[in-house]
Amino acid sequence: MKVAHLYLLVHVFLTAGVLVNAFDPITTTVVLGIGASLGRQIYNYLHESCSPKWITFNATGLKADLERKLIGQHIASRIILRAVNGFMSNSNPKKPLVLSLHGWTGTGKNFVSQLIADSIYKEGMDSNFVHVFTSELHFPHASQLETYKSQLQQWIKGNVTNCAHSMFIFDEMDQMHPGLIDGIKPYLDYYDKLDGVSYRKAIFIFLSNAGGDSIVQKALDFWRGGRDREEIQLRDLETELSLSVFNNKKSGLWHTSLIDKNLVDFFVPFLPLEYRHVVQCAMAEMIAAERQPDQNLAEQLAKDLVYFPKADRVFSVKGCKTIGSKLDYYT
Template identity: 55%
Template sequence: MLRVVGLLGLLLPGLAALEPLSVGLAIGVASALTGYLSHPRFYCSYVECCPSAGRRLNATALKLQLDTKLFGQHLAKEVVLKAVMGFSNNPSPKKPLMLSLHGWAGTGKNFLSQILAEHVHPAGLRSKFVHLFLATLHFPHHDQVKTYKEQLQNWIRGNVSACPHSVFIFDEMDKMHPGLIDAIKPFLDYYEQVDGVSYRKAIFIFLSNAGGDLINKAALDFWASGKRREEIQLKDLEPMLSVGVFNNKNSGLWHSSLIDRNLIDYFVPFLPLEHKHVKMCVRAEMIARGYAVDENIVQAVADEMTFFPKEQKIYSDKGCKTVQAKLDIHEDIVMRDPKAKG
C-alpha cells in the first residue's frame, strides 16, 4: 500500500504543468491505478494476507493429504478432519478450536499439525500467521513462569489482532512448566471478545508425548483380544487420556483449568505404529527423495528399527522418527542402482 501511495505522489507534481482537461484525465488514471494496485486480490498475490472471513477449507484436499501422508492413524485423521471442517464451516464459532494431540514420538503429531497449518495458511510454518512454540526453547526457566505468562498473552493478543485466523502450535507440552499454559485460558473460553479482540476464529494445537503409555497399552489390549486397530474408537481412549494428562505432573496440563473448564475440544490419540506402517514411511521417504521404491531397501530399513513388546515385537518404539536417518545409510546402495533413480 505504501508503494501505491508513493507512486501517486510521484505522479501528482507533474500534473500542474498540464492543461485542466489533461490534469483531470491524469488524476483519473492515477486514481484508477491506485485503486487497482491496492485491491486485496492484487495486493495479496505479492504479500501474505490473513484469510477473509468467508473462506472455507478444502475438505477433499485435506483428506487426500492425510490419507496419503499420515500412516497408521485412522483415529487421528478422522477426528481432526471432522473437527477442523466443522470449525471452518461454522460462520460464528463460540470459541477457538483447541486440539490436544498425544502419543509417542514418531507417530505423526508434528506432521499432522504441519499439514493442517498449510491448509489454513498455504505458507504453513513459514506463515506469519502460524506460530510455533517449543517449551524447551521459548520457556526454559522455571523461575520465569510469571514473565512467560505475560509474554504469551501479549504474543497471542497481538497476533490474533492482526489475523483472527491465527494458528498456534505448542510443541513439547510434556516439558511445559505446570500452570504456564493456563495463561491462555481467557483466549480459549466462551467469550465473544477479550479486551476488544475476538479469538473465536483461531486454532490452538498442543503436541505431547504425555499419555503415550496409556494409548500404547490400550492398543496392545485391543491386539491381545483379537481386535483390529481400526476398531479402536475415540470413546475408547479420550476419557482415559484426559484424566491421565490431568493427573500427570509431567504433561504440561497437570491440574490445568483448560481441562477443568472443558476448553480442550478433542484429546486426539496417536496409536503406536506397526511394522507395515514403518514400511509405508520408508516408501514415502524414498519417493520424496526422487528414488524408485526398492522393497529390499524398505525391508532393510524396517528391520533396523526396534519394536515392542520385547517378545511380540508389534509396535515401533520410535514410530517413523528415525526412518530418514536410517535411509541415509542405504542411500549409497540406492544411488549405485541405475534403476533406482526415479
C-alpha cells in the same frame, strides 16, 4: 491474478507517477489515488495478507492428505477431519478450536499439524499466521513463568488482532512448565470479545507425548486379545487419556483449567506404529525424496528399528521419526 495482469498494473502504476506533473492539482489527486489503490493491489498480490486469497480452507485436500499420507492413524484421521471441517465451515464459532494431540514420538502429531496448516493457509507452515512454540526454545526457565505468561498473552492477542484466523501450535507440552498454559485460558473460552478482540476463529493445537503410555497399553491389549487395531475407537481411549494427561505432573497440562473447564475440544490419540506402518513410512519417504521406491530396502530398514515389547517387537519405539535420516545409510 495472472503474471501478465500484474505487469500491467505495475506499468499503469509507474505511468501514473510519470504523468502526475502534467495534470492540474485536482487531476493529480485523482491519479495519485488510483496509483495508491494499484499499489495496494500489487502489495497484496506479493505479500501474504489475512484475506481469502491467502486463507481458504480446502476440505477436500485435507481429507485426501489424511487418507493418503497419515499412516496407521484411523482414529486421529477421523477426528481431525471432522473437527477442522466443522470449525472452518462455521462462520460464527462460539469458541476457538482446541485440539490436544497425544502419543509416542514419531506417530504423526507434528505431521498432522502441517496437514491442517496446508489445508487452510496458502503458505502452509510458512504462513505468517501460523505460530509454533516449543518449551525448550521459548519457555526454558521455570523461574520466569510469570514473564512467559505475560509475553504469551501479548503475542496471541497481537496476532489474533492482526488476523482472526491465526493458528498457534504448542509442541513439547509434556516438557512445558505446569501452569504456563493456563495463562491463555481466557482466549480459549466462550467469550464474544476480550478487550475488543475476538479469539473465536483461532485454532490452538497442543502436541504432547504425555498419555502416550496409556495409548500404547490399550493398543497392546487389543493386539494380545487378537483384535485388529482398527477396532480401537475414540471412546476406548478418550476418558483415560484426558485423566492421564491431567494427572501427569510432568505434563504442561497437569491440573490445567483448560481440561477442568472442558475447553479442549478433542483429545486426539495417536496409536503406536507397527512394523508394516514403518515400511509404509519408508516407501513414502523414498517417493518424497524422488527416489525409486524399494520394498526390500524399506523392509530391511524397518526390521532394524527398536520395537516394544522387546520379546514381541510389536510397536516401533520411535515410530517413523528417524526414517528419513536412515535412508541414506541403507543405500
